[in-house]
Amino acid sequence: xxxxxxxxxxxxxxxxxxxxxxxxxxxxxxxxxxxxxxxxxxxxxxxxxxxxxxxxxxxxxxxxxxxxxxxxxxxxxxxxxxxxxxxxxxxxxxxxxxxxxxxxxxxxxxxxxxxxxxxxxxxxxxxxxxxxxxxxxxxxxxxxxxxxxxxxxxxxxxxxxxxxxxxxxxxxxxxxxxxxxxxxxxxxxxxxxxxxxxxxxxxxxxxxxxxxxxxxxxxxxxxxxxxxxxxxxxxxxxxxxxxxxxxxxxxxxxxxxxxxxxxxxxxxxxxxxxxxxxxxxxxxxxxxxxxxxxxxxxxxxxxxxxxxxxxxxxxxxxxxxxxxxxxxxxxxxxxxxxxxxxxxxxxxxxxxxxxxxxxxxxxxxxxxxxxxxxxxxxxxxxxxxxxxxxxxxxxxxxxxxxxxxxxxxxxxxxxxxxxxxxxxxxxxxxxxxxxxxxxxxxxxxxxxxxxxxxxxxxxxxxxxxxxxxxxxxxxxxxxxxxxxxxxxxxxxx
Numbered sequence: 224x225x226x227x228x229x230x231x232x233x234x235x236x237x238x239x240x241x242x243x244x245x246x247x248x249x250x251x252x253x254x255x256x257x258x259x260x261x262x263x264x265x266x267x268x269x270x271x272x273x274x275x276x277x278x279x280x281x282x283x284x285x286x287x288x289x290x291x292x293x294x295x296x297x298x299x300x301x302x303x304x305x306x307x308x309x310x311x312x313x314x315x316x317x318x319x320x321x322x323x324x325x326x327x328x329x330x331x332x333x334x335x336x337x338x339x340x341x342x343x344x345x346x347x348x349x350x351x352x353x354x355x356x357x358x359x360x361x362x363x364x365x366x367x368x369x370x371x372x373x374x375x376x377x378x379x380x381x382x383x384x385x386x387x388x389x390x391x392x393x394x395x396x397x398x399x400x401x402x403x404x405x406x407x408x409x410x411x412x413x414x415x416x417x418x419x420x421x422x423x424x425x426x427x428x429x430x431x432x433x434x435x436x437x438x439x440x441x442x443x444x445x446x447x448x449x450x451x452x453x454x455x456x457x458x459x460x461x462x463x464x465x466x467x468x469x470x471x472x473x474x475x476x477x478x479x480x481x482x483x484x485x486x487x488x489x490x491x492x493x494x495x496x497x498x499x500x501x502x503x504x505x506x507x508x509x510x511x512x513x514x515x516x517x518x519x520x521x522x523x524x525x526x527x528x529x530x531x532x533x534x535x536x537x538x539x540x541x542x543x544x545x546x547x548x549x550x551x552x553x554x555x556x557x558x559x560x561x562x563x564x565x566x567x568x569x570x571x572x573x574x575x576x577x578x579x580x581x582x583x584x585x586x587x588x589x590x591x592x593x594x595x596x597x598x599x600x601x602x603x604x605x606x607x608x609x610x611x612x613x614x615x616x617x618x619x620x621x622x623x624x625x626x627x628x629x630x631x632x633x634x635x636x637x638x639x640x641x642x643x644x645x646x647x648x649x650x651x652x653x654x655x656x657x658x659x660x661x662x663x664x665x666x667x668x669x670x671x672x673x674x675x676x677x678x679x680x681x682x683x684x685x686x687x688x689x690x691x692x693x694x695x696x697x698x699x700x701x702x703x704x705x706x707x708x709x710x711x712x713x714x715x716x
Contacts, residue, residue, distance in 0.1 A: 549617045
């Protein structure tokens with residue numbers, strides 16, 4: 224037993240040493256892929272998600288090939304990098320191969336760059352032990368960690384019995400169509416994880432919905448202050464960091480009164496608001512603070528701040544006034560949908576999480592885009608049914624855009640137990656338990672995959688935020704954890 228334990232420790236030490244030797248190359252690789260702006264876009268030629276996404280995808284595949292790994296592209300909708308599947312006897316002789324697969328499912332697209340950066344969002348700048356840039360933590364950094372964990376094992380000829388497959392998603396932030404396409408053509412992994420959330424292991428994910436609250440407007444009439452347009456946000460699953468309204472009036476006194484209110488709000492030191500003339504109109508702009516839509520309390524919702532300000536004005540177009548009243552009365556600064564009628568709660572998940580991510584309103588219609596995460600013991604229909612009495616009161620309807628049902632694994636399942644053991648051994652944290660989160664990851668795209676990493680407990684979360692970064696120490700530790708998880712899960716029997 225003592226000799227076996229020593230052998231295990233020597234193997235671990237060799238892996239850790241190899242990861243350290245490769246770490247500067249890993250950082251350089253991360254900087255290279257951060258420098259490629261891979262915000263999802265519409266099709267461009269034969270590139271389904273735009274040029275930037277295609278460029279970063281090809282770069283990562285080429286890096287995998289340079290390490291001697293096999294790669295496969297599925298019509299530019301997604302692909303994978305793979306090694307392993309070699310069975311050896313105790314003497315090290317090859318005795319067979321295996322088709323069993325451990326999947327590590329990462330994504331290379333990012334949310335929009337957004338405003339508020341002091342570091343270049345495409346710079347990959349190293350500053351104070353951190354690497355800054357869009358995607359460093361979500362999800363290019365964890366993808367790099369997985370790649371270099373694989374490389375460390377390959378460099379040491381520690382070839383897993385199961386195939387290790389780094390699966391590359393290309394539109395995780397904008398609808399998952401690429402992953403669905405990939406899954407229809409490639410057999411899914413037997414087990415695995417996605418490094419797109421938190422440590423320790425994630426045993427459950429709340430249900431996720433995206434929908435539009437919509438309303439058609441009657442033609443407005445009468446003289447006075449008219450609300451022409453409202454626009455804000457850039458993605459449903461982000462707390463919006465900007466919102467703008469355009470108003471119009473023939474009475475210059477209306478504009479003067481608004482400017483005075485804006486100045487008053489600016490003096491309070493809380494609301495970042497401004498007003499400027501746009502031809503014969505007045506534009507009111509609010510700056511918020513971006514955050515991930517699963518944690519709306521961590522940001523400042525610019526749409527909410529703008530609606531609160533507009534609620535202090537009197538508009539002649541009744542439908543616009545109704546929208547403002549609806550928003551401020553039934554949404555406002557609540558993050559759980561309580562006033563809207565869709566707050567539900569269970570012991571594992573906690574309460575509903577509601578984020579208003581985007582608004583587009585003009586003289587004819589409203590489209591308010593909402594992202595909801597609901598507890599694992601409820602359904603999307605519970606959410607819709609709960610809202611309808613309020614929406615009906617304002618003659619509003621719902622356009623359903625996306626739904627992902629919740630997932631849940633038992634804490635004592637083999638996959639969760641193994642990942643938790645690896646995490647505890649690498650970090651010394653034996654107190655943390657497997658989590659249930661509001662975020663939605665690629666774990667839902669497969670039957671036996673959970674989220675695992677890459678944010679450690681107590682770290683600042685900058686997913687989807689300005690000044691997104693990953694700590695170099697965390698990147699190194701994550702790579703070591705992933706290497707041990709590959710080594711452990713890569714064994715058959």
